[in-house]
Amino acid sequence: MIKVVKFGGSSLASAEQFKKVGDIIRKDETRRYVIPSAPGKRTPKDTKVTDMLYHCYGQAILANDDDDCEEYQRSFEDLIEKIKERYQEIIEGLSLELSLDEDFKVIKENFSKKIGRDYAASRGEYLNGKIMAAYLGIEFIDAAEIIFFDEEGNFDDKKTDEAVAKRLENLERAVIPGFYGSGPDGKIRTFSRGGSDITGSIVAKAVHADMYENWTDVSGFLIADPRIIPNPKAIDVITYRELRELSYMGATVLHEDAIFPVRKEGIPINIRNTNSPEDKGTLIVEDTCRKPRFIITGIAGKKDFASITVEKAMMNGQIGFCKKVLEVFEDNGISIEHMPSGIDTMTIFVHQDEFEEKEQKVIAGIHRAVEPDFLELESDLALIAVVGRGMRATRGTSGRLFSALAHANVNVKMIDQGSSELNIIIGVRNHDFQPAIKAIYDIFVNTMI
Template sequence: MLIKVVKFGGSSLASAEQFEKVGAIIRKDSSRRYVIPSAPGKRTSDDTKVTDMLYSCYGQAILAYDDEEKEEHMENFENLLTAIKARYQSIIDGLGLKISLEEDFKIIRKNFLAKIGRDYAASRGEFLNGKIMAEYLGYTFIDAAEVVFFDEEGNFDAEKTDEVLTAKLADIERAVIPGFYGSEPDGSVKTFSRGGSDITGSIVAKAVHAEMYENWTDVSGFLITDPRIIPNPKPIDVITYRELRELSYMGATVLHEDAIFPVRKEGIPINIRNTNAPEDKGTLIVEATCQKPRFVITGIAGKKDFASVTVEKAMMNSQVGFCRKVLEVFEENHVSIEHMPSGIDTMTIFVHQEEFEEKEQKVIAGIHREVEPDYLELESDLALIAVVGRGMRATRGTSGRIFSALAHANINVRMIDQGSSELNIIIGVSNHDFEGAIKAIYDIFVTTQI
């Protein structure tokens, strides 16, 4: 029997109505055997996600012990817990289920007041939604804390998780495993970063050797660029893991970037689908493909608010260890480096401006002390844009077309760098040119090619 692992995001499970859509999707394809639910998300734009409600509720429990206004915080705690109960009960009633979460909430209340930890608090959103989902589908419920593991340092233990999860699911034909959390060696609950249900889905797909990992959300896959900048940008039909990593790194956020690794090792494709438009094919994420992309580029993504430090010294390239010494200055000051283009006598280091500003004078002094540069220059309010696409390798003049498009838009390019893989080109522009640059690049590679 074919196996698909399906993960549903918070917006897909925000209400009973959304649960019914999810149920219809799962029942339509018998190969959708393992389900990874998130916590209920927002029902409307002014609603609150259950995970955020749980964080707030736990915060009030902590303050009920540590703050002078104990009675007020205790009242807030009880009110928030009641509101969370109501969210789940509305889903249960809307689906006509008989399941009761009373005992679960008694345990949650006790553990919150015992200050069990924020990770436990946050994980209850997925835990409770998983119990409802299992009841609704008639699937087996498996607590993720029993099959997803972290080591003593809080790092995900992939080997142990795969071993235990594979053995557990070998005899269970259909199961619901809540996303986002697992357990540490002492049994305490540990969560992934926000959006971590994507990772759980990927882990389960690897463990059961799935033919496909479907990640259902509220958009029909990846778009070539940010729809807040380009109205109705074209969708991406097929994208490779490498292209996705490049775009995710520069801000594309449909899928948690760490969700790629478990399935990539197994060659399992990921299909990003829309719960509200299940007929749409979405975006297929694969290891490699012979399919030619519709356009030369696959996607455009970027981030604002970088600073750059340019170090210039004659014969820099002949001084062994020059770059290492400069980079060690940043490391010693705990400043992470985003990008580092270089020339024969110059190197430029791009860093996050907010992180760098507090330490800039220490960094400058350290560079002078270590390498005695001829010239050192700082620039701020810069943006980096990644133009990514496997089609760029076989297309001549891609960089020239980018330069031409930006020149026609009167945008000054502060930096351009192409990786050796020819998979991406990084462009640096001023913050105020960020949106204009993306529009110009999209126009030259997509609009004019349609």
């Protein structure tokens, strides 16, 4: 059995956390390939090393562009020393005979040469990977040697898959830092923030892993946001489709791009808690015959949307009507979040901050494109997704949902259910966002306990 294990920044923020990680890896010999993130926050007021590196690189550029400015040079050198101290503290706490002096010398030189923000950001994972490899006594592989991007900066999955598989073919164990790779010119390229999740998924696919464990500071996914629902129940098993729906609506524990490589191979992902390794966490799978604990799997949502309702008699009989309306939004560079429709109406939900500056152009464009009978704008709206594979086999789900919202005095502005019966999208006013989520959680979870 092969497991790929990725550890987030909070799991590797200090020597104490490193020791927890070491215990987890040594406890299970099938945990063979380790993907570390850069050190995260040790305390709520602490700074992540990646943010320190970004700031340090910014000071290096200012110092380089202004030769007379000693202040920027001092700031740059002070920040380098502070970053070095963070790593030295971990090394000493682990009683390792390891020196990163030469690495920091190279980093300092490259920062001064303005080598790039991607390079700067990647050094957090790179250095943590070297410490992790020394601590575990296994081989370190620079991700730049096996993770590749094309000339446009897009991930090159074919080249990477072949390189990772070949490099690890005869290697029992290894540490591969997350978040970055290299382009055709050899320069460092990075994924978006949180991209260490993607690296772990890529490695899991390439080695045909049996499991991809993603260790963080929470025991898996929760049914609802703990900032709204006190101590919400955890999700035991969730399908990729359910996860995609919840992630789209703002539920974030795993980088959403980390799903696709392992999904293609049918490799399950296990979200685990470094600080509570005995917890089973959440298992993410392609599909399952396991019955969910509750009718719904999760609730997630976002606020601050605007809606544009376009009404025209016999709209459904006009070929290309919707296309013409959507082209107006495309021409103005506005992304569409949701689009419920009726026989003679269609409503487009967009992010309010994107839409406000261009609203009059959009209105004029729609009038020119389709000559609507009526057009109405609404603002300060929220969208809530109620997701669950259990809804398909349960009659009366929508009725219970509406009843709960009515009882909580929440006015529903829109409701839309996908043909897969996997999710129901509800539109409410911003001020009804939290009351709606509490009412939904209460009817589908609390009443079922």
